[in-house]
Every structure is written in C-alpha cells, then in structure tokens.
Amino acid sequence: MGRHVKSPASFVQESSEWVRKPKAIDANLKDYAKACRSFRWKDVEKEFDWHRTKKVNIVHEMLDRHAAGPRKNKVALYFWDPAGRDEKYTFLDLKNASSRFGNVLKKFTIKKNDRVAVFLPRTPELYISILGINRIGAIPVPLFEAFMEAALFDRLENSAASAMVTTPLLLSRIPFKKLPHLKHLFLIKGKGEAAEGLPSGVGVYDYFEEMAKAAIQLTPTWLTADDGLVIHYTSGSTGRAKGVLHRQYAMVGHYQTTKWALDLRDDDVYWCTADPGWVTGTSYGIYGPWTVGASSLVVGGRFSAEQWYEAIQKFEVTVWYSAPTAFRLLMAQGKDLPKKYSLKSLRHICSVGEPLNPEALRWIRDITGIAPHETWWMTETGMQLICNYRSADFKLGATGKPFPGTYAAIIDDKGREVPLNTLGQLAVKTGWPAMMKAIWGNKEKYKEYFRVKGWYLSGDTAYKDKDGFIWFAGRADDVIKTAGERVGPFEVESALVQHPAVAEAGVIGKPDAVRGHIVKAYISLRAGQSPSETLKKEIAEFVKRNMAAHAAPREIEFCPKIPKTRSGKIMRRVLRAWDQGQPVGDVSTMEE
Numbered sequence: 001m002g003r004h005v006k007s008p009a010s011f012v013q014e015s016s017e018w019v020r021k022p023k024a025i026d027a028n029l030k031d032y033a034k035a036c037r038s039f040r041w042k043d044v045e046k047e048f049d050w051h052r053t054k055k056v057n058i059v060h061e062m063l064d065r066h067a068a069g070p071r072k073n074k075v076a077l078y079f080w081d082p083a084g085r086d087e088k089y090t091f092l093d094l095k096n097a098s099s100r101f102g103n104v105l106k107k108f109t110i111k112k113n114d115r116v117a118v119f120l121p122r123t124p125e126l127y128i129s130i131l132g133i134n135r136i137g138a139i140p141v142p143l144f145e146a147f148m149e150a151a152l153f154d155r156l157e158n159s160a161a162s163a164m165v166t167t168p169l170l171l172s173r174i175p176f177k178k179l180p181h182l183k184h185l186f187l188i189k190g191k192g193e194a195a196e197g198l199p200s201g202v203g204v205y206d207y208f209e210e211m212a213k214a215a216i217q218l219t220p221t222w223l224t225a226d227d228g229l230v231i232h233y234t235s236g237s238t239g240r241a242k243g244v245l246h247r248q249y250a251m252v253g254h255y256q257t258t259k260w261a262l263d264l265r266d267d268d269v270y271w272c273t274a275d276p277g278w279v280t281g282t283s284y285g286i287y288g289p290w291t292v293g294a295s296s297l298v299v300g301g302r303f304s305a306e307q308w309y310e311a312i313q314k315f316e317v318t319v320w321y322s323a324p325t326a327f328r329l330l331m332a333q334g335k336d337l338p339k340k341y342s343l344k345s346l347r348h349i350c351s352v353g354e355p356l357n358p359e360a361l362r363w364i365r366d367i368t369g370i371a372p373h374e375t376w377w378m379t380e381t382g383m384q385l386i387c388n389y390r391s392a393d394f395k396l397g398a399t400g401k402p403f404p405g406t407y408a409a410i411i412d413d414k415g416r417e418v419p420l421n422t423l424g425q426l427a428v429k430t431g432w433p434a435m436m437k438a439i440w441g442n443k444e445k446y447k448e449y450f451r452v453k454g455w456y457l458s459g460d461t462a463y464k465d466k467d468g469f470i471w472f473a474g475r476a477d478d479v480i481k482t483a484g485e486r487v488g489p490f491e492v493e494s495a496l497v498q499h500p501a502v503a504e505a506g507v508i509g510k511p512d513a514v515r516g517h518i519v520k521a522y523i524s525l526r527a528g529q530s531p532s533e534t535l536k537k538e539i540a541e542f543v544k545r546n547m548a549a550h551a552a553p554r555e556i557e558f559c560p561k562i563p564k565t566r567s568g569k570i571m572r573r574v575l576r577a578w579d580q581g582q583p584v585g586d587v588s589t590m591e592e
C-alpha cells in the first residue's frame with residue numbers, strides 16, 4: 001500500500017472523458033460544492049416525526065406518517081412477477097398489512113430485539129414481513145432465497161433467530177434439529193399447497209390464515225435511535241459470514257442519500273433491482289424510498305432481459321438502481337432488443353456493487369439516453385458514501401465524490417492520507433449516520449474495521465485525482481465480488497472440502513468480462529481420486545446444493561497441492577498468479 005502510481009491510466013483507460021450535465025438540471029441536490037460546505041446531518045433529523053416526539057420507529061416514518069397525510073392512497077409498492085402476479089399496495093395498505101403481521105408476531109410472543117429470519121423469494125409478503133418485524137422492534141434477518149443448508153445454518157445459528165418466515169418449497173433446506181433457538185415458523189403457502197417435512201418441536205403457522213385473523217391496528221413499538229434495524233450477513237476474507245447490525249438512526253442516512261444520490265421525487269416510479277437478501281435491497285429497496293414517500297417497483301423472478309425492459313416500459317420507471325453485471329447481461333443481448341421497448345420514462349440511473357466499466361456505461365447511455373451514476377458503499381456502511389450526482393459533471397469510470405457531510409480518503413497503514421494519484425486503502429472518517437452498530441456476537445471483528453484510529457477501513461484500494469474524484473482500484477483482501485455479490489473464499493473452501501473427493505481447496509476471484517469476477521477453485525484430490533470433467537461438475541453442483549448457487553465455483557482446476565504458508569494459511573495470491581500466468585513473487589513464507 002502507498003505504492004506510488006505513476007499514471008492513473010494504468011487503472012482506467014479513460015480518466016479524462018467527462019459526462020457533462022446541463023447547467024439547469026432540476027436535481028434535488030443543486031450544488032454539490034455548496035452542500036459540502038453547509039450541509040449538516042442534524043438538520044436531516046428534523047425531517048422525521050421522532051425529532052419532535054422522541055419516539056423512534058422507522059416503520060412510522062416509512063408508512064404511518066404517510067398514511068396519515070396526502071400520500072395515504074399513493075402507491076408505495078408495485079409488485080410484478082411476470083409468472084403471474086401484478087399488484088399494487090398504497091402506503092395505507094402497507095401500514096395495515098405490516099400492522100397485521102406485527103400482531104401475528106406478538107401473538108406468538110415475539111418481541112423487541114428478537115431476530116426474525118425472512119427467507120423468501122421477492123414477493124409482497126417478503127416486504128410486508130420485514131415491515132411487520134420492524135414495527136414491533138424486532139430485528140429482521142433477510143436470507144437470500146438461493147441459500148442452501150450450510151449457508152442457512154451459519155446465519156441462523158449466529159443470529160439465534162427465534163422465528164422465521166418462509167415457504168414450503170424452501171423448508172427442506174433448513175436444519176431445524178441443529179437450531180434449538182428457532183421456535184416459530186410462519187409458512188407462506190399458495191392455495192391448496194401442501195407443506196412436507198414439517199419440523200417437530202417448532203410451532204408452524206399459516207401466514208395467510210394468521211394474517212386474516214389479526215387486527216389491522218398496531219402502534220409501532222417505540223424505540224430509540226440506537227435500537228436495532230436489520231442484520232445483514234456478509235462475507236469477509238476469513239471466517240464465516242458476519243452479521244452486520246444496523247441501527248434505527250441509519251434512516252437519516254437512507255433518507256438523505258435517497259434524496260440526493262438517487263434523486264427521488266414524489267412523482268417518481270423507482271425500481272431497485274436488488275433483493276432484500278442484500279443490503280441494497282433494504283437500504284434502497286425499503287428504507288430509503290419509503291421514508292421519502294416514493295413509489296417503488298419490485299419485480300419478482302429471475303433476471304430476464306426481455307422482462308426487465310418490459311418492466312421499465314410497463315411501469316414507466318423514472319429512476320432505476322441496478323448493478324454493472326445486470327447492465328452487462330443486458331448488453332450481451334444486443335441493441336435490437338431494447339429497441340422493441342419504450343425506455344423514455346427514465347430520467348436517472350444509478351449503479352452499485354462493483355466498478356462500472358466505461359463500455360457498460362456507454363452502452364446503457366446509448367439505449368436509454370442516460371449515463372448510469374456510480375454509488376459506492378458497503379453492507380457495513382449502510383448507505384451510499386461515494387457517488388456521482390445527477391447535477392454534477394463526472395469523469396467516466398470514476399467512482400465519484402464523498403457524499404456531503406462525510407469524508408472519505410485514501411490512507412496508508414498509519415492513517416496518513418497519501419498523495420494524489422497514489423494507491424492506498426479507501427477509508428471513511430467514522431460517524432456517518434448509517435455506520436453499522438456491531439458485528440453480531442463478534443466484537444473483535446467489529447474492531448478490525450476501526451484499527452486505524454478515527455477511520456473505517458473499507459478493504460478496497462483506490463486513489464484520488466486532482467479534481468477530487470475517487471477511483472476504485474480493487475479489493476485489498478481476498479473477498480470476491482462476483483456479479484456484484486460478495487463471496488468469502490473461506491466459506492466456499494469449507495464447502496468444497498466437505499466433498500468426499502476433495503483433500504484441499506483454495507478459492508479466488510478470476511476476472512470475468514460479464515460478472516466482474518467468477519469464483520474459481522483450485523482443488524487437490526484425495527488419494528485414489530482421479531481428475532475429470534465429470535468430477536469438476538459434480539463438485540460445483542455439490543457447493544450449489546449445500547451452500548448457494550452464486551457461490552459455487554464456475555471454474556475448477558486440479559493441482560497436486562494447495563500453496564500454503566508454513567503456518568498453514570492458503571496463499572491465494574499465488575493462486576491468482578497461477579490463474580493469470582504471472583510470476584508468483586516472494587514465496588519465502590511458503591511451506592515446503
């Protein structure tokens with residue numbers, strides 16, 4: 001770190017191409033430089049009822065407050081699943097539905113601070129469940145629908161969730177016997193759908209039946225700004241997934257970034273393509289848009305280029321928040337397809353999760369007329385921190401500038417800011433509103449992020465240019481970003497060595513034109529096993545079945561031995577060099 005970069009051109013090909021904005025653009029944030037001088041987070045607190053009442057609950061600010069005013073009958077949620085659901089929920093509808101679910105939870109003695117896992121596909125029930133959980137001050141633990149047994153076990157055990165909302169189809173993946181804390185199961189069943197393999201010793205309740213019996217009134221459980229909001233599990237380079245706990249106060253950050261970076265206004269139809277299993281799907285799929293009172297679209301089902309274009313046309317989406325891999329997948333389908341749809345409703349596009357390459361940016365700009373705006377942040381930061389803004393010119397390929405009221409810098413190991421155009425660790429001055437409150441049950445892990453006093457260490461490397469733009473360069477650790485999703489090599493390695501043919505495994509991210517990186521595994525086989533293409537497929541399938549499809553290796557290479565240090569740590573740096581056909585560098589710490 002701190003290595004001097006002679007020319008930034010070695011990281012980005014086009015540092016001098018600008019995306020220019022018209023002078024009189026009608027953005028919520030009019031003047032970035034001015035906002036940086038005068039903006040104060042304290043002033044944002046005044047936008048919330050709790051500022052006067054001292055009674056905090058984000059659900060009041062998202063739903064009840066709007067349902068008591070002119071937005072009462074405004075659509076909060078458009079839900080479309082091309083496989084057969086097309087529904088609308090007003091702010092009042094969501095207030096009522098979340099009150100019902102809050103009452104259901106209370107009936108089964110679930111209370112403030114209890115963790116309630118939500119393991120569901122993207123459906124209105126997923127959103128209503130999270131809102132109902134938050135309404136009673138319990139803490140939702142969203143679990144991505146693709147998770148299989150091993151991934152679920154880690155997260156359910158660590159959070160000690162006492163209740164769970166899921167569907168009959170997902171039920172068989174949950175290892176109830178190994179989860180003594182899990183006492184209540186709410187099942188979302190289709191009409192006449194049977195549920196097989198029901199666990200014993202767990203209360204099983206029919207979600208729709210219970211909802212029908214529950215009262216429609218429920219005052220939120222009043223909390224303080226420091227109380228819990230949500231736990232998102234995310235991966236690091238070592239160990240199991242970490243439970244990132246956010247606090248209610250995060251709403252201050254969600255609200256203002258939704259206004260200024262997403263630029264949401266009252267007349268927008270906003271589409272965040274992220275699943276609430278990941279932080280983008282809650283911070284900007286639930287908390288941000290509904291605290292500002294926006295209409296949000298949720299599309300169910302898997303990615304399909306046709307259906308995505310159709311969604312924009314059908315709902316006349318105005319603001320679209322998505323990810324580079326999605327843009328590249330659309331790009332891969334060619335330019336004729338978008339010509340069949342009207343995309344002219346769009347007025348603003350944002351991107352998150354991985355660097356947006358200039359080709360993808362230009363391609364989206366060509367088909368929509370709008371350049372996607374980068375937003376950089378992390379599960380741990382809870383909110384967007386480095387962005388390009390709708391009213392501000394930006395350099396194509398740059399990650400952006402710190403959000404007003406926050407300070408981000410490139411530092412060395414001692415916490416000193418490095419000179420311009422020099423690579424270092426991207427760090428953020430502590431104290432922004434949505435900063436995580438804790439790593440659930442792991443104080444040590446939490447402290448690691450703050451080991452340089454006064455700073456939050458992101459684990460990303462980046463540099464800053466003379467115009468104040470921050471340019472993302474890569475991860476400083478072994479965390480893999482594949483299709484925008486964060487995968488921990490250790491978790492995948494642990495899953496791989498469970499396979500009977502595998503002796504040892506080392507996992508890295510391999511650069512990929514569409515997915516940013518793919519998960520690649522180096523594997524040494526047990527004695528008596530012979531390498532084959534069939535075995536590769538079988539091993540990849542095994543990880544899919546036990547952990548999650550997005551974490552399964554897309555590429556496997558067999559090798560006689562996994563390179564390790566004398567203390568037994570896998571040298572992923574060596575694996576990356578092997579993969580790229582590059583010299584392995586200093587291997588003096590490698591075991592014999």
Ligand code: WT7
Pocket residue numbers: 234279280351352353354355356374375376377378379380399458459460472474475481484485486
């Ligand atoms: C990591 C965090 C919270 C949003 C979803 C990702 C990478 C995120 C960008 C961007 C380049 C980005 C970083 C970061 N990342 N946004 N605009 N440009 N890289 O959250 O899963 O916690 O991952 O995603 O490497 O550290 P996450």
